Amino acid sequence: MYSVSSAPVIPGVAMKRFWVGLMSIALLAGLVACGGGDHVASRPLGVAGDMEGIWNGNFHSNVTGRDTGMFALVTAGGTLELITDDCAQISASITASGPFFSGAGTSYTQTNCDGVNVVVVQPIPGASTVQSFQISGQFDDRTGTAIASYATVNDSGTIRFINFYNDYFNDAGVISRAAGSYSIKQRLTALTVDPSGNIAFRDATGQIFAGTLFVLDPTVDIYGMTLQVGGQSLTGLATLVDDGDGPNNDFLFVVANGVLAYNSELRRD
Numbered sequence: 001m002y003s004v005s006s007a008p009v010i011p012g013v014a015m016k017r018f019w020v021g022l023m024s025i026a027l028l029a030g031l032v033a034c035g036g037g038d039h040v041a042s043r044p045l046g047v048a049g050d051m052e053g054i055w056n057g058n059f060h061s062n063v064t065g066r067d068t069g070m071f072a073l074v075t076a077g078g079t080l081e082l083i084t085d086d087c088a089q090i091s092a093s094i095t096a097s098g099p100f101f102s103g104a105g106t107s108y109t110q111t112n113c114d115g116v117n118v119v120v121v122q123p124i125p126g127a128s129t130v131q132s133f134q135i136s137g138q139f140d141d142r143t144g145t146a147i148a149s150y151a152t153v154n155d156s157g158t159i160r161f162i163n164f165y166n167d168y169f170n171d172a173g174v175i176s177r178a179a180g181s182y183s184i185k186q187r188l189t190a191l192t193v194d195p196s197g198n199i200a201f202r203d204a205t206g207q208i209f210a211g212t213l214f215v216l217d218p219t220v221d222i223y224g225m226t227l228q229v230g231g232q233s234l235t236g237l238a239t240l241v242d243d244g245d246g247p248n249n250d251f252l253f254v255v256a257n258g259v260l261a262y263n264s265e266l267r268r269d
Helices: 018-026
Strands: 014-015 053-059 067-074 079-084 089-097 100-108 112-114 119-121 130-140 145-151 156-165 180-183 190-193 198-202 208-215 222-229 231-245 246-256 261-268
Touching: 079 231, 079 246, 089 130, 089 246, 089 261, 130 156, 145 190, 190 246, 198 222, 222 246, 231 261
Parallel strands: 112 261
Antiparallel strands: 014 119, 053 067, 053 156, 067 079, 079 089, 089 100, 100 130, 130 145, 145 156, 180 190, 180 261, 190 198, 198 208, 208 222, 222 231, 231 246, 246 261
């Protein structure tokens, strides 16, 4: 294992823990709230039911026994994009029936990611880095939290959705709000969004990829996003959240295509 100061970020094997830092900043700033009273939509619930929104929480592996932080984006239509604080990534679709929800998708254990703190970890010998993923769980209206069980070919465990971001219902998902330049200090990683939603993303190695940011629902703080990597098109979600330095300061995206997975958290310049 190598630290950032002693090794370059290697696409495909970079692992990071920036999400925990973001969660801590948001919690300290009073921008994350839990509890059913704050988790209320002003419109009928969608396919995802009460799971719709922006969450953080805990990801527990039964195989390794390890607990890691997680950050998740869930649309009303049931799209779930989740990343753990060591950079594993999940793209899935879920459906809710009352308080219960379930779904399936793809788990990526090695992703192309970058953030404030990066640790390079080599792939686990003999384990596929892309696996099928299943999830089933229940939302607790009393506490405004949720718990789910997950399973892949090589692992199983528990995901706890603990803190709900009020930004989701409080901020509009419009392009003008996200337009601007973002970067990570002392790193090559940077991203720009122009007023039309065109994206230019530069990764930690200096490669530049084009993409688009588009509105899914202007009343909530989740965007759709595409990223062109070589000849492949990756799709997923993005959001813009407040942190201790100000509102609309952190741009976060999670995209994948079943083979490749990219995600990053950048601060507004």
